[in-house]
Each structure stands twice: as structure tokens, then as C-alpha cells.
Amino acid sequence: MEKTHFTQEINMTPELMARIEELCSHYPADKRKSALLPVLHEAQDAHDNWLSIELQDKVAEILNIKPVEVYEVVTFYTMYNRRPIGKxxxxxxxxxxxxxxxxxxxxxxxxxxxxxxxxxxxxxxxxxxxxxxxxxxxxxxxxxxxxxxxxxxxxxxxxxxxxxxxxxxxxxxxxx
Missing domain, CATH: 3.40.30.10 (Glutaredoxin)
Incomplete structure (x- = not known):
């Protein structure tokens, strides 16, 4: 299983977006990046427990940060999965x-x-x-x-x- 890029259907439901906005509300408006870890957890939980590059890009867009700022967090912590995993x-x-x-x-x-x-x-x-x-x-x-x-x-x-x-x-x- 050497595939390096997996695709995933991104479904940012109204419920998920409301939860993300609620998480962001805990931080100053100009510090949305502070919500990155909990937002990644929510996004991962809502997408079969993994985060594709495209989903990471979407999180960056929502938080108004650069995609690389998401990638560096996702690649550092083992709690974020970058490929489909076992249930x-x-x-x-x-x-x-x-x-x-x-x-x-x-x-x-x-x-x-x-x-x-x-x-x-x-x-x-x-x-x-x-x-x-x-x-x-x-x-x-x-x-x-x-x-x-x-x-x-x-x-x-x-x-x-x-x-x-x-x-x-x-x-x-x-x-x-």
C-alpha cells in the first residue's frame, strides 16, 4: 500500500460548519488559527477519521490561514490521519x-x-x-x-x- 495521495469526498455539512464556528468563537476573531487542533478533530471525525490534502486545504480556507500551516500540524501529531485507516x-x-x-x-x-x-x-x-x-x-x-x-x-x-x-x-x- 504505497499510494501517497488518497482522495476523499469533502462534506462540510451545516452542522459541521456550525460546530467549527462555535470552536472558533472561543478565540479572538483575528486568531482563528488558535482553533486549528479542535477544528481538525471535528473535520477528521466527520470524514471517516482521516484528513485528505483537500480537506486540510478546506480547513485552512475556513480558518483563513495558509495550507502549509495545517500540513505542518497534521504531519506532526499522530492523532491526525493522512490516509484511510482501519475503523x-x-x-x-x-x-x-x-x-x-x-x-x-x-x-x-x-x-x-x-x-x-x-x-x-x-x-x-x-x-x-x-x-x-x-x-x-x-x-x-x-x-x-x-x-x-x-x-x-x-x-x-x-x-x-x-x-x-x-x-x-x-x-x-x-x-x-
Missing amino acids: YMFEFCQTSSCCLRGTEDLMDYTCEKLGVKIGEPTADGLFEVRGVECLGACGYAPMMQLGDFYKENLTKDKIDQIIDDCRDNKIILHDK
Whole structure:
């Protein structure tokens, strides 16, 4: 999957635009750029959890900033996706506490179980495994983030159950 540019239908619904304007209202009118991170979250959530170049350009236009100002933020933070991703993104913490408690083995196990490599979505588009920096739950290592929620004290059995629950649509991804 070496494609570098993906296209996406951009749908800036009236509801999405109202939410963006509400976010921008928290900042001075001449500082709309300050709303960039929350606006990117809203745009990504409304567009299948990823931000195409065209959608990033639209965000720049809405905030009246240069497109490169959006690109530099989107490419810096791992919470923004620049390509279509699996519906269930397993983001395993890869910092010291989690590594000492076996996160790397759990990542390998999960990839093997799903038949993918790290950073590669399953053929059905349902799952993807990614390693991320500290998620701030060291006392519950090993752990991962799934949508807006943490899955902690992970074991192979817990991974199996999470995968089954995702397949059965029992997992809620967002706390909204």
C-alpha cells in the first residue's frame, strides 16, 4: 500500500460548519488559527477519521490561514490521519512501562491474529495496529487506546476479546 495521495469526498455539512464556528468563537476573531487542533478533530471525525490534502486545504480556507500551516500540524501529531485507516485503530503505547510489560509482544500477536503488519489496515478495513508514544497510563501497562478509550492491563486473552467485540459491534469508539 504505497499510494501517497488518497482522495476523499469533502462534506462540510451545516452542522459541521456550525460546530467549527462555535470552536472558533472561543478565540479572538483575528486568531482563528488558535482553533486549528479542535477544528481538525471535528473535520477528521466527520470524514471517516482521516484528513485528505483537500480537506486540510478546506480547513485552512475556513480558518483563513495558509495550507502549509495545517500540513505542518497534521504531519506532526499522530492523532491526525493522512490516509484511510482501519475503523478500529489499536494504538499501543510503546514507551518504557508498556515495553517492560510486553506491549511489543502484544503488538506482534495482534498483527499476526489480524494478518497485517504495523500501520497496515486489514483487507476488510476493520482493523489497524499502530505504535504511539506515551499515553499516560503507565500504572496500567501494557495498554492501548481504541478510539477515545483506553484498554489497560492487556493480555492475549484481552486482545482476543477486544477483537471479537469489535467484530460484533460491541465497542464504542467515541465519547460523544
